[in-house]
Amino acid sequence: MVRPVSLIHVLTIDSATYDAIVAHARRDHPDEACGVVAGAEGSDLPTRFVPMVNAAMSPTFYEFDSTDLLRLYREMDDNDEEPVVVYHSHTATEAYPSRTDVNLAGEPGAHYVLVSTRECGNGEGPVEFRSYRIVDGEVTEEEVRVVERYDDVPTNAQEV
Ligand SMILES: [Zn+2]
Incomplete structure (x- = not known):
């Protein structure tokens, strides 16, 4: 499996998946919600939303x-998918990986999405939605680019 090397880190995510992650975080508040968005190997595009049980x-x-x-890992293996996004929510603190999150981050190729519901709880208020790479204990925040569809996203565009 070869993953495109991004010079500028960016998470490209379609609005339906973005909304589904936020809805899950609101629904499980005040507990933390967690899940994965799988995508085709090497595509770097999250397409299959898989909410998980905390x-x-x-x-x-x-x-x-x-x-x-x-x-889930068996399914992804069968479908030639990988975990493009690994997400969870923080319900009382900011959307930034905790020390525990960093220690548990075992997918250097994944986008670690943090959603904070501290401002809104289950309600309609704003959530924080941020994305990170976590490699060898080092956290790098990246841009989140929400698109309507992936059709217009050139593959590996971030390498240009
Ligand atoms: Zn956390």
């Missing part, structure tokens, strides 16, 4: 259910 059911911590996670 096995920790905690307002300060998330943990994928290990059986669910194993099933």
